[in-house]
Amino acid sequence: MPGIFAFVEAREGEIRKVAGETVTAARGLADALGVEVHAVVLGAPGLRERVGELGKFGADAVFVGESEALARYSPEGFTTVVVNFLKEHACDVALFPGTAMGKDLGPRVAARLGVGYVSDCTALEVVGGSVVAARPRYAGKIASRVEFTGTPVVAAMRTNVVTAKESRRAGEVRQLDVALNAADFGAIVREIQAAAGEKLDVGEAPVVVSGGRGLREPANFKLLEDLAAALGNAAVGASRAVVDAGWRPHAEQVGQTGKTVSPQLYFAIGISGAIQHLAGMRTARYVVAVNKDPEAPIFKVADYGIVGDLFEIVPRLTEEIRKLRNE
Amino acid sequence: MKSIVCVKRVPDTETRVRIGADQASIDPSGVKFVLNPYDEFAVEAALRQKEAAGAGEVLVLSVGGTDSAETLRTTLAMGADAAVLLKTDTPVEGLAVAAALAAELKERQFDLALFGMKAVDDDLQAVGGMVAELLDLPSATVVTEFSVAHGKVTARREVEGGTEVVELRLPCVLTLTKGAYEPRYASLKGIMAAKKKPLEEKAAQVGDAGTRLQQLSYPPERQAGRIVGQGPDAVPELIRLLREEAKVF
Ligand SMILES: Cc1cc2nc3c(=O)[nH]c(=O)nc-3n(C[C@H](O)[C@H](O)[C@H](O)COP(=O)(O)OP(=O)(O)OC[C@H]3O[C@@H](n4cnc5c(N)ncnc54)[C@H](O)[C@@H]3O)c2cc1C
């Protein structure tokens, strides 16, 4: 039975939240094409016990590939398993999440199959029986529509553009046979170093609180960390100016040479709004700007702005949000 | 240490891009083109490897039109030894470019094939990984820093919430992001020297991309919102708007 393949990302034995988005996107296409969703998750033995939930996002079947060789991400190993699956199940579409793993794996899978690939899809539509992808280019300055000349269609979704929706299916769990030996891989993950404090990643968080040079010195980012903590579901981001100055790690940089984020809510605090910064956050649902300069370009893209000194405004904001949370 | 770096000529990030009459390409008039910023990191990394080893070669490849020769000259001025322009008349991306680069790399011997994490025009973030796959080489993408010792590469790559330390066999493919390789500027001496360095041109063996760009369009402009107020007294009104209008809390 042809179907839609959804790659379910697991890391260190945990299914990542983004999996709900990938499976939901796959469900949408499957309904339009009248086919099934096959979710595939790979990891170390023991993973099977953790996949029960996936049916609820609309997977008709959940295939679990367990092997010591898959305990950590491997471009070669994962590509082999995925490509074999796609061939065996004659999948029409293969969807990947727009994460470091998904964007590493998708191009390899497409190249091995000799088919087209697109990343950062904001929508996938079925037009006259074929899949058409919508994706931004030029850092979001231009939108594009791309069609595919072969199958399967291989695409990575942009994170945070699909809202994970429950659409309960049997989600029957099946074992996938994997015969791999990590000793054959030319690249092996030796170590995973978590960022300090196990924080939410800016690329994934539904709310991002970003700070720029207006913060004046690195210690003042405490103000933003407090605000993020009060919000609960927020990650701290940064402009390039403060990353270049060494105040914040590059992993937090938002913009053209940093991360592209599409959160529900984006706070730009003491950030002027240079075009390269906007490139990374213009697809946020709502933007709030705090800047003492009423002429700052960030106000041109902000839904809500407050003009004034961030050192007075941010503590007040944190306090009000705490109050709200305690209600 | 022999490195081959693949670079692309792209519009400067400050440039306003306008859609061409065909609705499927951009209008190049008045656009300033530069070496893709991520590829600068790759060139820098290659130069540092050569310097650290005290021997080796840095070869730079680009698939593109005649204008891309200028971009290759920039890399020669930075310190690369030689460059090859793989010429195409039409813009190509994705698997089509990967095939052309893989065909050239296959003819050559190298330890490292370095790429930018992504080209800032198509924003695809794919070509490096595709080339690795076509050549059946190990790869690590989104690398901030790496070292080479005892025939192995140790690379740090950015993943959500942390970094992965990956060990790779040589030869291998790495795609670079911002990290340890702040690119150098070309010195006047470098620019002079670049004029005498070899820059070969040949036809690219472009493959099939498997995709077709149907149409470009301008995304809806973000509407400038409103200034809620001045100073901390505007905070309660902001919270009200976020709750009642935006409904984000
Ligand atoms: C190739 C290239 C790539 C780039 N990539 C990126 C990128 O990925 N991300 C990125 O962010 N930038 C990027 N840039 C840099 C970008 O052009 C800007 O230089 C940068 O975004 C500026 O950072 P900033 O807004 O923090 O600093 P500034 O522009 O200095 O702005 C600081 C702001 O803080 C405000 N301010 C100061 N004090 C206060 C106060 N007390 N209260 C309230 N407001 C205050 C000021 O009014 C000002 O608007 C890139 C540039 C190039 C050339």
Ligand SMILES: Nc1ncnc2c1ncn2[C@@H]1O[C@H](COP(=O)(O)O)[C@@H](O)[C@H]1O
């Ligand atoms: N036309 C090209 N010529 C040479 N290298 C390219 C070309 N296009 C892309 N690349 C390389 O592949 C990387 C990723 O590009 P992309 O997948 O298009 O985002 C770039 O940073 C370059 O290193």
